[in-house]
Amino acid sequence: MPHELPKLAYDYAALEPHIDATTMTIHHGKHHQAYVDGLNKAEEGLMKARESGDFAAVQQLSRLVAFHGGGHANHTIFWNNLAPAGKGGGGEPSGDLAEAINRDFGGFDKFKKHFSAAATAVEGNGWGVLAWHPLLGKLYIETMMNQQNLTVIGSIPLLMLDVWEHAYYLKYQNKRADYVNAFWNVANWKDAERRFAEAVNVKIPK
Numbered sequence: 001m002p003h004e005l006p007k008l009a010y011d012y013a014a015l016e017p018h019i020d021a022t023t024m025t026i027h028h029g030k031h032h033q034a035y036v037d038g039l040n041k042a043e044e045g046l047m048k049a050r051e052s053g054d055f056a057a058v059q060q061l062s063r064l065v066a067f068h069g070g071g072h073a074n075h076t077i078f079w080n081n082l083a084p085a086g087k088g089g090g091g092e093p094s095g096d097l098a099e100a101i102n103r104d105f106g107g108f109d110k111f112k113k114h115f116s117a118a119a120t121a122v123e124g125n126g127w128g129v130l131a132w133h134p135l136l137g138k139l140y141i142e143t144m145m146n147q148q149n150l151t152v153i154g155s156i157p158l159l160m161l162d163v164w165e166h167a168y169y170l171k172y173q174n175k176r177a178d179y180v181n182a183f184w185n186v187a188n189w190k191d192a193e194r195r196f197a198e199a200v201n202v203k204i205p206k
């Protein structure tokens with residue numbers, strides 16, 4: 001079954017003014033669609049390689065699966081990590097996730113500053129990620145260059161922020177820090193809490 005572009009739970013304009021409708025339209029409809037198409041094409045290439053036994057292009061195809069598979073997975077999570085401000089977006093986490101953030105980062109304000117700094121400092125295109133690592137048993141703030149580099153294998157993303165220029169440039173131009181700051185108004189903590197509740201049940205064998 002080929003991969004498909006997921007539908008958004010809100011309208012393209014619903015995250016205004018923090019994330020503008022034009023950016024959302026292009027980001028979801030064009031960029032994410034291109035990752036879906038790229039992943040399908042790379043998987044088809046690998047299927048043909050297995051059938052023919054010709055693995056001459058395996059290095060390139062493996063890279064394309066990592067890049068486009070990362071792009072598809074990251075955006076699928078990212079859209080659900082967002083909600084309109086005041087209607088699920090903004091505020092602070094509660095419950096077990098809030099407790100874990102306090103334990104592992106020394107409080108929500110310290111977490112927020114650390115995450116903002118890490119996401120703003122990503123070199124070139126990439127992501128800021130709050131992740132749970134089942135084997136290491138802690139929350140981590142990770143960064144990714146492009147769609148997949150620099151992360152610890154086995155990490156489960158809870159809250160992701162796309163800091164590729166395509167995610168903010170139309171509205172914020174070179175002011176990535178302003179975009180990262182605006183993100184907190186549309187961050188969907190209920191979604192992150194739901195992910196955390198499932199993630200803590202995942203076991204990676206030692």
Ligand code: MN3
Pocket residue numbers: 027031075162164166167
């Ligand atoms: Mn993107």
